[in-house]
Amino acid sequence: MADDLGAIGVIAVFYSTSIRFVWLGAAIALLVIVWLMRRRRIWYGPLYLFIGIVVWYCMLKSGVHATVAGVAMGFLTPTDALRPDLDSESVINRLEGQSELTAADVAAASFLITESIPVGERLVDRMLPWTSYVIIPIFALCNAGILLTSESLRAAATSTVTWGVALGLVVGKTVGVFGAATIAIAIGIARRPRGATNLHMVGIAMAAGIGFTVALFVTGLAFTNPIFTEEAKVGILGASAVAALLSAVVLSAAARRSSAAELAIEAAENAELFDEVLPSDLISEKRSLND
Structure with a gap:
């Protein structure tokens, strides 16, 4: 985003x-x-x-x-909750502590829980089905107009426009998103999510290269020559597929690595041999997972 x-x-x-x-x-x-x-x-x-x-x-x-x-x-x-002082878990615990509940009690609790959720998250949750399954597909369908023939693919394979767009999405987005996130975390204006590693961040940054919406929009504005426009669209299509594949591979590897590290840490802690059993790389992984 x-x-x-x-x-x-x-x-x-x-x-x-x-x-x-x-x-x-x-x-x-x-x-x-x-x-x-x-x-x-x-x-x-x-x-x-x-x-x-x-x-x-x-x-x-x-x-x-x-x-x-x-x-x-x-x-x-607003990105914050309207009632940041409320905690949904405490509201639920308060309800569970009552012997009898009325419809008004449940409605009031539901309202308080809703107020404790950030407004941005509530809007995303409400609008996500419309944007994901209606608006974006219609937008992509109306803006794509890609004619894939053997001639167009051969021309695109040697086109600097195609390669420039593709590299910008696959490499540029990865470097830009990962670099900006790393800098933001380093200077303290953002916080790494609990359990996230650098490999997770790289995988998510690669997913930003899936550019079949805004990229098509900018292409239509940037190029007046229809040949360049078609070559750029082929680059977007190919780069989006490559970015999606690379992102899936990297995130899958990150998930397996995190699971293996957590299992090893749990086993070592249960045996009370954490410092002696675990190698230094797994100790570092535990610390990154617990940050």
């Missing part, structure tokens, strides 16, 4: 047309209203949806690429 936001930023800077400042000002004013609603803790979903649609329309009319509206609304979406 972060790499897609970067791509949309490129679109906003390089592919926006002449700016109409009245429409742009209207969009910014609506975004300020959204920010004020957040500050006032107004969380009526349909109102946010309506304002988001109007912001998108104003961006479209302003000449700024309309995808910026979605990015702006996304940045204004």
